[in-house]
Amino acid sequence: MKEDYNFRQIEKKWQESWEKDEIFKSSEDPQKIKYYCLEMYPYPSGRIHMGQVRNYAIGDVISRFKVMKGLNVLHPFGWDALGMPAENAAITKGVHPQNWTLDNISYMRDQIKRLGFSYDWSREVNTCLPEYYKWNQWIFLKMLESGLAYRKKSWVNWCPKCQTVLANEQVVGERCWRCDSLVKQKEMEQWFLKITDYAEELLSGHELLEKWPEHVLIMQKNWIGKSTGAHITFSLPDSSKSIEVFTTRIDTIYGATFLALSPEHPLSQELIADSVQKEKLQEWISENTENLRLRREVGEGEKEGVDTGKKAINPFTGEEIPVWISSYVLMEYGTGAIMAVPAHDQRDFEFAKKYSLPIKEVIFPEKTSLTEVMDDETFEEYGMLVNSDPFSGKPSLEAIEEMCQYAEEGGFGRKSMLYRIRDWGISRQRYWGTPIPVIHCKSCGPVGVPYEDLPVYLPYDIELRGEEGSPLEKEESFVKTTCPRCQGEAKRETDTMDTFFDSSWYFFRYTSPREGKLPFNFQAADYWLPVDLYIGGVEHAILHLIYARFFCKYFRDSGLTVVDEPFPQLLAQGMVIKDGAKMSKSKGNVVDPDDIIAKYGADALRLFILFASPPEKEFIWNDEGIEGGFRFLNRLWMLVQENLDLFKEESRYQEDVGIEEKARLLKIRTHQTIKKVSEDIEKRYHLNTAISTIMELYNHIKREKDELRQSEGGKDVLKKSLETLTLLLSPFAPHICEELWEKMGHKTYIIKSSWPAFDPKFALEERVTIVVQINGKLRGKFEAERDIAEDQAKEKALGLSRIQNFIGEKKVKKIIYIKNKLVNIVL
RNA sequence: GCGGAAGUGGCGGAAUUGGUAGACGCGUAAGCCUCAGGAGUUUAUGGUCUCUUAGACCGUGUGGGUUCGAGUCCCACCUUCCGCACCA
Incomplete structure (x- = not known):
């Protein structure tokens, strides 16, 4: 009697069974090769979305495959549970962030369990x-001790809607990455982590990451933004002060016709102090400081500025040049001041034109004949120096070296390196985050909370109204405390940490999640790390992945680990697209995994999501596609049902003895399939082609089964192939395969069975089709024994009547033979 | 503007090392089965053309090139998407 494919019952049955027998529980076993498979943990926003399903499905196939291959696999899961959405929910819906978060987690955990990961x-x-957050605090205190965490007053990005500071990385196109409000500048005391100490290493470490996608490395590289150049000091004749600039083009310094300061530059105010137009200039500066972001957004086009009336001395020429304050000079990069060379920099050129400042050419194109250069454009390339006294006639690269040396000898400059990456501001004026474990004492200053007092608990009773300032600030019972050093009255720090702090080390915690003395156990981390495969969306290419690498290097320097790079291999999956746009609530094109599971089952969803495209590419959701996956599982189910009788009897056929053609072909096909599927999973992660190969094997079996059932040998091979098919599909669609496996009479879980091995002897076909081309065009083909002799192959090709017709009277110039593939006759 | 990725049937995609383009799936069409079908099943399915049991020509964004042979390599260009963006 044939049963229908009842996925609801089957999936429930096996999920309960797996959980009961704890078959995915892992522990350190020095006898076995470990494999740490990690997917980026989610923010518990309420329900899982397709992008996450895809992410976890990819990881699950790899994990299950590695388990079947006999490796000791660590495949953990967790929650990035702190952060603003919980607090926003509290403000809009009146639910406590903790309740909201924990409820979401328990709902999403169920969703994920229903997918059978x-x-x-x-x-x-x-x-x-x-x-967990106790260890955030512990790590922070260690960083504070080692000087890696520090406090400074600085201009920060402030989101007026979220009422908090944003890291530079969280400002997208001058807008808040979460709520899209225009970001403002505000000066505040903040906690920073000195990631810049590791800038060079984060960059050079890329060499160890040859298994990362190139584009992710490039994005990080651009983010770190190393540039080589020189710092040069311009002295001010009527002042003891001087202005330092950074330039990558010291070779153009003879063409510097003015200096430009950023409006926020400390000297900007000072230089205009005795000006007759003081008020006017002052006004201009404040306007341009506050609207820093705005000015840049409009930016691109108009460059504005004011003349301070002061002069500076170019240390190379000894000439006095005017000092301007300009809107296009950024305080955050370099020294906040530049030497402007209008002839060789487009921006300086535009500015000089607008304010009629002199333009002096000092670089000449080495190749071109000249003339058409200049006038209305700049020459920004390297070239030959002119009008540069002793350096004239030298090529740029050579001049740069010599001029740096000259500046160094003269004591007014030095060769230097500059990074675009800036220290990581981790302070957030928010409630739902890790409290920064610091106490502010009037006499002792900021003091770290003693380790034995950790954790600094986040108080549960709190009022959240969404008003300016941190909610913790208003919570007297939290704020009021005593100084651990002098026992005097003191105030607790009310800033909480950026949640990227949490995600920078969670993968360490997984290796010993209940460790009580340290953030993680050294031995456990030593056994499991580094992560063998890290899978996640490209949207984290910069932020999370740089921070996590930074933490790992810091841990290494602190002796907490010996690991250098935490993720030697990264798989950056593409986005989930529907109707030409990224799946998102705002677009209204979201497909809920729950609905799909209810209608087609988890296996069908997993199969389809992996089948539609390779992991690194975007995945385009298609309502009809899921039906295809579902139908395939139904067909497979029926096929196995129809042949279950084969598994009831012992096979009595001697393998390979007098096996007939059809059976032999299926056997070959089966072995070829094992080879291809294994390689697709293991080497390329191309799960889509792995699935299509499995489908091809299915089609083959389906087509030949009736005939195969006619003989004992045929039955035997058929049975073997069905088993193999089930094993190969099991990482993709584990529930149905587990059920079929059981029906075939196996007593152990399918994941506890070995991944099938292929015999190279059978993975090669004995007969091959050889293509015959004339002048590269396909004109015929013939079958032959594998490895047929070249002469024979050519002879056979020429013997084909169609080929004869083509050749006719023409002369054969030459014949190319590619073994087992083709014969190309050149006429 | 700079940097990156990608352009292949009606659609998602395959072709891994320069060697049969379009595997696998979706969709579509026709047939069978069925009280019925949004189930199952069989067949067909890149385009144009012709002397239609067969065959010719064209065909992987565009234009060139290398090669016996190019989706794949080289040069130029176009389009789309992503990242960065006054970074001195």
Whole structure:
């Protein structure tokens, strides 16, 4: 009697069974080769979305495959549970962030369990629990001790809607990455992590990451933004002060016709102090300082500025040049001041034109004949120096070296390196984050909370209204405390940490999630790390992945680990697209995984999501596509049902003895399939082609099964192939395969069975089709024994009547033979 | 503007090392089965053309090139998407 494919019952049955027997639980075993498969943990926003399903499905196939290959696999899961959405929900819906978050987690955990992923749930990590954030605080205190964490007053990006500071990385196109409000500048005391100390290493470490996608490395490289140049000091004749600039083109310094300061530059105010137009200039400066972001957004076009009336001395020429304050000079980069060379820099050129400042050419194109250069454009390339006294006639690169040396000898400059990356501001004026464990004492200053007092608990009772300032600030019971050093009255720090702090080390915590003395256990981390495969969206290419690398290097320097790079291999999956746009609530094109599971089952969803495109490319959702996946599982189900009788009897056929042609072909096909599927999963992560190969094997079996059932040998091969088919599909659609496996009479879980091995002897076909081309065009083909002799192949090709017709009277110039592939006859 | 990725049937995609372009799936069409079908099943399915049991020509964004042979390599260009963006 044939049963229907009842996915609801089957999926429930096996999920319960797997959980009961704890088959995905992992532990250190020095006897076995470990494999740490990690997917980026989610923010518990309420429900899982397709992008996450895809992410976890990819990871699950790899994990299950590695388990079947006999590796000791760590496949953990957790929650990036702190952060603003919880607080926003509290303000708009009146739910406490903690309740909201924990409810979301329990709902999403169920959703994920319904997808049948092979997570070791005993290692689940949740960053909003004190047992996790305590270690954030511990790490912060260590950083504070080593000077890596520090406090400074600085201009920060302030989102007026979220009422908080944003890291530079969270400002997208001058707008808040979350709510899209225009970001403002505000001066505040903030906590920073000195990631710039590691800038060079984060860059050079890329050499160890040859298994990362090139574009991610390039994005990080641009973000770190190293440039080589020189710092040069211009003295001010009537002042003891001087102005330092950074330039990558010291070779153009003889063409510097003015200096330009950023409006926020400390000297900007000072230089105009005794000007007759003081008020007017002052006004201009403040306007341009406050609207820094705005001015840049409009930016691109108009460059504005004011003349301070002061002069500076070009140390190379000894000439006095005017000092301007200009809107296009950024305080955050370099020294906040530049030497302007209008002839060789487009921006300086535009500015000079607008204010009729002199333009002096000092670089000449080495090749071109000249004339058409200049006038209305700049020459920004390297070339030959002119009008540069002793350096005239030298090529740029050579001049740069010599001029740096000259500046150094003269004591007014030095060769230098500049990075675009800036220290990481981690302070957030928010409630739902890790409290920064610091106490402010009037006499002792900021003091770290003693380790034994950790964690600094986030108070549960709090009022959240969404008003300016941190909610913790208004919570007297939290703020009021005593100084651990002098016991005097003191105030607790009310800033909380950026949640990227949490995600910078959660993968360490997974290796020993209940460790109580340190953030993680050294031995456990030593066994499991580095992560063998890290899978996640490209949207984290810069932020999360740079921070996590930074933490790992800091841990290494602190002796917490020996790992250098945490993620030697990264798989950056593409976005999920529907109707030509990224799936998102705002676009209204979201497909809810729950609905799909209810209608087609988890296996069908997993199969389709992996089948539609390779992981690194974008995945285009198609409502009809899922039906295809579902139908395939139904067909497979029926096929196995129809042949279950084969599994009831012992096979009595001697393998390979007098096996008939059809059976032999299926056997070959089966072995070829094992080879291809294994390689696709293991080497290329191209799960889509792995699935299509499995489907091809299915089609082959389906087509030949009736005939195969006629003989004992045929039955035997058929049975073997069905088993193999089930094993190969099991990482993709684990529930149905587990059920079929059981029906075939196996007593152990399918994941505990070995991944099938292929015999190279069978993975090669004995007969091959050889293509015959004339002048590269396909004109015929013939079958032959594999490795047929070249002469024979050519002879056979020429013997084909069609080929004869083509050749006719013409003369054969030459014949090219590619072994087992083709014969090309050149006429 | 700079940097990156990608352009292949009606659609998602395959072709891994320069060697049969379009695997696999979706969709579509026709047939069978069926009380019925948004189920199952069989067949067909890049385009144009012709002397239609067969065959010719064209065909992987565009234009060139290398090669016996190019989706794949080289040069130029076009389009789309992504990242950065007054970075001195």
